[in-house]
Amino acid sequence: MILTPRTFLYGIKRLPILLVLFFVSFNVFAQVNISPASNGSGLCAGTFYTLDPIKIAETSPGDFSAGNYNLYLFLPANFEFDLTATGLTSFLGTDISTVSDSYFNNQVYVLNVNVTGTLAGDDEITITGLKVKSLSGGASGNLSFIDFGSFVTGLNGLSGALLLSAYHPEITTQPVSQTWCEGSDVTFSVNAGLTSNPTYQWRKDGTDIPLASSSTYTITGITTGDGAVYDVIVNGLCNLPVTSVGASLTVTTSPVIATQPAVSQTICEGSPASLV
Incomplete structure (x- = not known):
């Protein structure tokens, strides 16, 4: 499958301030265990924030197929990676000889894996240092893993951490005088x-x-x-x-009577009267 780069606009110095929530989840698909990235708390975006480590671990030898292949991590719509952030990868076990990474675009992270064997014990890959921000309020979606060749048991199509963005404070109707x-x-x-x-x-x-x-x-x-x-x-x-x-x-102020009318008067018909 050929990935087509997407076009994104740059040069925006200040995006609307949004809140991004990253929730931890742990999924088991077939044999491979995935610990998706999470931030563990609510963070207001507008700048990038570092995800917690992502771990892809074998539960039995052979979950990682032998060979050299790419694994892809996709962001949902309205989220993007910081392309200037250096992702760091580490691994446990003796079957994985090299691991490298790169960004295909600001929504796709590519992990290159070289596996020399499948029998030497359980292996684990850890990805750290990835930074993500949300582009709009109310956005949500899952990180997703794509393994086009199905080299890693159960990885292709796996949903990772849920990303949510919240709306920043605003006033749409003002108080009136x-x-x-x-x-x-x-x-x-x-x-x-x-x-x-x-x-x-x-x-x-x-x-x-x-x-x-x-x-x-x-x-x-x-x-x-x-x-x-x-x-x-x-x-x-x-x-x-x-x-x-x-x-x-x-x-x-309410009306106030400063002076009450004079006392009652008795006058003849036709005579003038004055009440003060």
């Missing part, structure tokens, strides 16, 4: 869009409001002292907070 009379109940709200695991902190004139940590903030029975500028800081798994626009609350 409001004017209310004293004694009214007022609610400010914000929409964090696709933010993964959003958190909220409302502020009054730049100072955090205790316990104001939801997408809405309500003030009951407002007074003139509540007149201020309110905003909210939205954060998420990426830990790159964004701040909303400021929304003003204008509180109008």
